[in-house]
Amino acid sequence: xxxxxxxxxxxxxxxxxxxxxxxxxxxxxxxxxxxxxxxxxxxxxxxxxxxxxxxxxxxxxxxxxxxxxxxxxxxxxxxxxxxxxxxxxxxxxxxxxxxxxxxxxxxxxxxxxxxxxxxxxxxxxxxxxxxxxxxxxxxxxxxxxxxxxxxxxxxxxxxxxxxxxxxxxxxxxxxxxxxxxxxxxxxxxxxxxxxxxxxxxxxxxxxxxxxxxxxxxxxxxxxxxxxxxxxxxxxxxxxxxxxxxxxxxxxxxxxxxxxxxxxxxxxxxxxxxxxxxxxxxxxxxxxxxxx
Numbered sequence: 001x002x003x004x005x006x007x008x009x010x011x012x013x014x015x016x017x018x019x020x021x022x023x024x025x026x027x028x029x030x031x032x033x034x035x036x037x038x039x040x041x042x043x044x045x046x047x048x049x050x051x052x053x054x055x056x057x058x059x060x061x062x063x064x065x066x067x068x069x070x071x072x073x074x075x076x077x078x079x080x081x082x083x084x085x086x087x088x089x090x091x092x093x094x095x096x097x098x099x100x101x102x103x104x105x106x107x108x109x110x111x112x113x114x115x116x117x118x119x120x121x122x123x124x125x126x127x128x129x130x131x132x133x134x135x136x137x138x139x140x141x142x143x144x145x146x147x148x149x150x151x152x153x154x155x156x157x158x159x160x161x162x163x164x165x166x167x168x169x170x171x172x173x174x175x176x177x178x179x180x181x182x183x184x185x186x187x188x189x190x191x192x193x194x195x196x197x198x199x200x201x202x203x204x205x206x207x208x209x210x211x212x213x214x215x216x217x218x219x220x221x222x223x224x225x226x227x228x229x230x231x232x233x234x235x236x237x238x239x240x241x242x243x244x245x246x247x248x249x250x251x252x253x254x255x256x257x258x259x260x261x262x263x264x265x266x267x268x269x270x271x272x273x274x275x276x277x278x279x280x281x282x283x284x285x286x287x288x289x290x291x
Contacts, residue, residue: 011186015072018179042095047103054084135191142195160216174203
């Protein structure tokens with residue numbers, strides 16, 4: 001497997017450029033995981049994008065090993081496997097028990113189970129056409145990965161806010177799609193060219209939406225918050241019951257003493273108050289116990 005192909009200098013040039021840009025794309029989530037490390041919590045982030053990214057890098061790494069003259073594909077997807085594995089490790093380290101179990105199930109089913117099945121079928125069943133079969137599987141997975149940001153695109157149009165669609169990431173994704181498209185074009189590999197056509201148009205769409213809505217006034221979305229009902233128990237004294245007992249006393253001089261004794265035997269009343277308004281439990285709640 002030659003590293004430098006002198007017969008295809010443009011393949012090498014775009015391959016190196018694609019490696020550089022793809023490294024920047026892979027490092028884009030780094031601030032998120034630095035925050036996770038500092039907070040010692042995943043803060044509600046999902047592990048699915050990183051598990052799928054690791055699966056895609058593993059498939060492209062397998063494809064690059066089955067092909068010839070694909071050293072630049074090997075290098076970038078090896079880096080992708082390493083960095084995504086580090087992301088998932090930190091996620092598992094600080095995730096809740098439920099999120100950790102869910103991530104382990106995803107890894108077992110997708111990155112171990114499905115990848116092992118594809119690997120065994122490619123080597124022992126479809127031996128003569130294994131490069132093409134693995135290549136088209138990579139195309140399908142890459143299209144799904146490129147289509148994933150469509151939910152963010154719909155959110156931007158709906159809320160007129162580009163908070164969750166930074167321009168830098170959209171720009172580098174577009175440049176990455178252009179470079180790998182050119183790499184596949186000069187290499188005459190449709191499995192590399194095709195998914196990057198879709199990636200280019202989606203990246204272009206994201207940058208266009210960023211230009212349209214970057215100065216727009218965001219539209220607040222109405223969220224159906226659960227209604228929290230607080231039962232407040234007010235501990236008081238049934239003074240009427242106590243007064244009726246005090247009226248049976250014959251000794252007016254000992255009225256104060258008997259009143260104190262009766263007060264000790266009185267049963268506290270319970271009053272359940274269920275407010276109709278919604279209460280935000282994220283803020284401290286002050287509960288006052290009235291005598």
